[in-house]
Amino acid sequence: MDVANAPAPKWTQWANSNRLIEIIDVSLRGCAQVMFQNNPLTGVLFFAAIFVGAYSEGIPAVAWGCVLGTVVATLAGAHLKDRASWKAGLYGYNGCLVGAALPTFLHVSPILWLCILLGSVVSVIVMICIADILKTWKVAALTAPFVLVTWTLLLASYAFGGLHNSALPSPNLPHDLIAYNNDLFDGIHLFDGLLNGISEVFLISSLIASALFIAGLAVSSLWAAVFAVCGSLLAVLTATVLQAEHANINNGMYAFSAVLTAIALGSTFNKPSWRVLIYTLIGVIFTVFVQGALNTLLTPVGIPTLTMPFVLASWLFLVPNKDVMPAHRQ
Amino acid sequence: MDVANAPAPKWTQWANSNRLIEIIDVSLRGCAQVMFQNNPLTGVLFFAAIFVGAYSEGIPAVAWGCVLGTVVATLAGAHLKDRASWKAGLYGYNGCLVGAALPTFLHVSPILWLCILLGSVVSVIVMICIADILKTWKVAALTAPFVLVTWTLLLASYAFGGLHNSALPSPNLPHDLIAYNNDLFDGIHLFDGLLNGISEVFLISSLIASALFIAGLAVSSLWAAVFAVCGSLLAVLTATVLQAEHANINNGMYAFSAVLTAIALGSTFNKPSWRVLIYTLIGVIFTVFVQGALNTLLTPVGIPTLTMPFVLASWLFLVPNKDVMPAHRQ
Amino acid sequence: MDVANAPAPKWTQWANSNRLIEIIDVSLRGCAQVMFQNNPLTGVLFFAAIFVGAYSEGIPAVAWGCVLGTVVATLAGAHLKDRASWKAGLYGYNGCLVGAALPTFLHVSPILWLCILLGSVVSVIVMICIADILKTWKVAALTAPFVLVTWTLLLASYAFGGLHNSALPSPNLPHDLIAYNNDLFDGIHLFDGLLNGISEVFLISSLIASALFIAGLAVSSLWAAVFAVCGSLLAVLTATVLQAEHANINNGMYAFSAVLTAIALGSTFNKPSWRVLIYTLIGVIFTVFVQGALNTLLTPVGIPTLTMPFVLASWLFLVPNKDVMPAHRQ
Structure with missing residues (x-):
């Protein structure tokens, strides 16, 4: 979705001439596209973050699921007519997330690996x-397929x-959460919530992984990194004022969708401006x-909701984009 | 959605020349558009009904929420390109209902007022x-945004x-309602059900308010008033024959969506005729x-369902409108 | 959806000249369209299957509901502009299924018959x-209306x-099914599951009825019959490997939607080929x-899910059809 940030031209040449390198290149871009970046270096840093996070949490299958899902989805899309989207990794990112999510919630078994294959x-x-349905209104599929x-x-x-x-x-049946009597910020770990909010986009809860994800964003787009961090902070603050459950706030559960909304509205589908800033804030x-x-x-x-809150909120704010914004990228 | 019924031309002139009066005019039309009327006088009568109803029920916040929601939504829509729709109050009616609904179901608090603001x-x-999505099929958004x-x-x-x-x-988990053994109409208050059905469009249960709502409809469109009353009666009778819960029938809970379906199918999007009458009846x-x-x-x-039954049923009957009706307004 | 398989030309002439025969002809095609066939003889065999099945299960109202639903829906569509679709039975098949489903799940009473009437x-x-909404993406309504x-x-x-x-x-709240320790195929009746999967398309569990349904398909399209049987078998095997509840597998509850997906993807909307075969298999x-x-x-x-799994999966696989298949019928 981003115009290709220039990686070393040598790599690009190599990727264009060698089928295996091309698959690796497109798979890396697929991983990077989870956060809207079309950049193989971002993909390398993201995969590093995933492996660090998954192994430190003791669920290595999450990392290997990511690799399998991204590669299978990339291969499955290799013969489609829409070659430009494929090269940008747009057929790979949903498989990447399917591969991360299934081992997170389901018992690892041979059938699970077949499910990752089928799901990708x-x-x-x-x-x-x-994408075919939404192009009628010029809106992207986001992570809805995942x-x-x-x-x-x-x-x-x-x-x-x-x-x-x-x-x-x-x-279970929903229960009404009781308000806390004490200070709003008692028990809230702002910094943890903020960082976990970023790594939870990949269903991982790890501060080192978060640092790698931010670095991955920054090498591709500084604005994307800024919006990710600020979006996460704003979401944690909002959830705190609304008195959501503390554990969920600290784990980044109220921030990971907001991170994606912030990157999407603030830097991917609009050029940063005051008007865009206010729109993104509301979003x-x-x-x-x-x-x-x-x-x-x-x-x-x-x-679990997965990233559906991001998908719904962003579709909602992206369809009217052209009516609200003075000028925008398509 | 209705061609502007002529209010005193003096008022129109005044509204066109003074920014504050314009906002008041458009807000009044916004309130009237909840029942499809583009008429500031209807808005005055509707707001009167809301205040009478809300204060008599002991929830004044519902009335003030309505005012806040309508004005905020009207202001938020003031800079959009689609000026004609804005002037007709079409960006205000959903805010009006958001402002009525939130204090009806949630505890009144400073955060609630912020939620009304954000929601509007x-x-x-x-x-x-x-509206952007549905214009592909020439159907209105109705109260879906609300x-x-x-x-x-x-x-x-x-x-x-x-x-x-x-x-x-x-x-809770749904339970199957047991059939009554006695007479169908035992315990049914037809007249109350009918009138509450009209005021419940604004989440208010009050007979005086209902009279004011009907008057508000009548000053703008006699057909709309007739369809509202007959639609409510038909819905109460249908629910009675189907043996819905008595309390719900008497409170108008089975009629308020039907009232809107009746006005929409019978008088707003079609010109009254025998064919339209049968179609509206089924609807x-x-x-x-x-x-x-x-x-x-x-x-x-x-x-609660809010007015979603109306929205779903009316979309269902409005999309095929052109295939079913010999001629119709768009 | 199928090009009309030639019935005796005499019957066609008769149907074109006599209004009553035409209604019978279109009603029979309506019943046949439940499995995508535009053929009155298929309709005769399907109705025979329905009566055999419903009476052998002791719910004759299911059979008569089918007749009522098909005829009422056919009559209701008789004055629409889209005459070609009407003649092919495309306005009848949903009424047929409504008439089968309501007496299957609800107590038979005068109000139920009125509901079949209204529902049709x-x-x-x-x-x-x-159909109007989906034609934007060239996809059929399938059994979604039902x-x-x-x-x-x-x-x-x-x-x-x-x-x-x-x-x-x-x-109820969902419970996680425990895995079986013994052999996967213990307690699975492959043959029953396969055949019930076909008759359950009409909510009927009967082996004789299944034989008649297969015969009805075969007289119209041999490929459709082949895909129905193979689709049912593949679904039963998949559910067995995934360890679904045995009773549900044997009753065909995991196969009936798959039967329709197989016919739709394999023979109705694509011409059989290796590529189509693999696509259908995944579907x-x-x-x-x-x-x-x-x-x-x-x-x-x-x-119950009714045939919604078929509708969702088939829409999902039919929208991308043109991007995936080298050539296809529309």
Whole structure:
């Protein structure tokens, strides 16, 4: 979605002449596109962050799932007509996230690896489907293919003995959260919440990983890094004022969708300006409400929101973009 | 949505020359557009009804929320390119309803007023978004922006200690209602059900308010008033035959969406005729089923249907309008 | 959706000259269109299957509901402009399924018959609505009108004492299914599952009925019959490997949507080829996951998935059809 930031021309030449290097290049870009960057170096830093985070959390399958998902989705999209999008990694990022999400919530088993395979291939089909539908209104598919495919597989895991859930929230009826009496910021770790908010985009909770993700953004677009950090901070503050559950705020659960909304509205689909800044601010705050709403809505069926709050809020703010903004990139 | 009924030309002149009067004029039209009328006098009568109803029910915040929501949404839409729609109040009515709904279901607090503010601004963005999507099929957004924004905030209130619910239905699993053995009309107050059905469009249960709402409709369009009253009666009768819960029928809970369907299908988007009458009749009866269905569907997540049954049924009947009707207004 | 397979030309002449015969002809084609066939003889065999199945299961109302629904929907569509679709039975098949589904899940009563009447008429309106929306992306409405209308009525039955449910699943929170320790195929009746999967398209569980349905497909399109049988087998195998509940596999509950996906992707909207075969294979396997997912998703509201897994999976695979397939029919 970003115009290609120039990597070493030598690498580009190499990628164009060697099929294997091309697949690696496009897979790296696919990983980077999870945060809207079309840059193989960003992909390297992101994969480094994923491996650091997944191994430090003791779930290596998350990292290997990411690799498998990205490569399979990239291969599945290799014969499509829309070659430019493929080269930019736009058919790979959903597979990357499918591969991260499934081992996070489901028990690792041979069937799970087959599900990552199937999910990555289907994510490409869903990508084409949603992109085709949304081009009527000039809006991108964002991470909707990832969310829809992963929701399908997670919901299905309840019906299938062969797919055992390991970390899904137990299905329940929503309860009204009681207000705290003490100081709003008691028990809130702003810095942790902010950083976890960034790594949780890849379903990882790790401060070192977050630093690597920010570095990955910065090598491709400084604005993207700035919006990611500020978006995360704003989301944590909003959730704190609204008195969301402390553990969720500190884990970055109210910030990861907001991070993506901030990058998307602030730097990917608009050029930074005062008007864009205010629009992004409202979008980020509203994303926090959508996060709370989806948390409630999904409680009875026991699945996580994934990045759907970002997808819904950003679609909502991107469709009217041309009516609200004086000028914008398409 | 209605061609402007002529108010005193003096008022129009005044509104065109004075910025403050213009905002008041457009806000009044915004309130009137909740029932599809583009008429400031209707807006005056509607606001009178809202204040009478809200104060008699002991929830003044509902009335002041309506005022705040309408004015904020009107101001937020003031700089949009689509000036004609703005002047007709089409960016104001969703804010009006957001302002009525939030204090009805949530505890009144400073954060609630901020939510009304945010919700009204976002209702304008959702309005542009939905209108933009639906213009592909020449259908209006109806009150969908209001419902989606309010659902988001109400669902989020379960996750946020700072937003305390005061009157939301408790989340539960649906139970099958047992049939009554006695006479169908035992315990049904037709007249109350009919009138409450009209005032419940604004989430108010008051007979005097209903009379004022009907008067407000009549000064703008006699047909609209007739369809509102007959639609409400038909809905109450349908719900009675289907043996819905008596309290809900008498409170107008099965009629308020049907009232809007009746006005929309019968007088706003079609010219009254025999064919239109039959189509509207089927639409109103089906709206009662959609109302029952959404009541069940939302039971596990503890939020009200708001006017979604009207929105869904009317979209359903309006898209095929051109294929079914010999001639119609667009 | 199929080019008319030639029935006896005499019958066609007769149908063109006599209004009553025409209604019978179009109703028969309507029934056949449930499985995408435009052939009155297929309709005769399908109706025979329905009567055999419904009477052998002791629910004759299902068969008569089918007849009523098909005829009412056919009559309701008789005056529409899109005469070619009407003649092919495309306004009848949703009414046919509404008439089969309502008596399957709800207590038979005079109000139920009125609901079949209303549901069949509304199914035509939903058909026009969805077809109109989806033609933007050149995709058919499939059985979505049936599912949406029936879901509405079934959900509403919880709210209405006059509509008593007889066989709806009790609303509940989803539970994770435990894996079996023994052999995967222990307790699985492949042959029953395969055949029931075909008759369950019409909500009927009967081996003789299945044989008649396959015969009905074969007289119109041998490929359709082949894809139906192979699709059902593949779905039963997939559900077995994933360790779904045995009773559901043997009853064909994991196969009926897959049967329709197989016919649609393999023979109706594509010409059979190796590429189509692989695409259909992935589509059928994914339909089984969507079936499991929707089972979980609908558990808290106590309604069955009906053919929605087929509708969702097929839309998903049909929108990208032109980007994936070298050449295809429209």
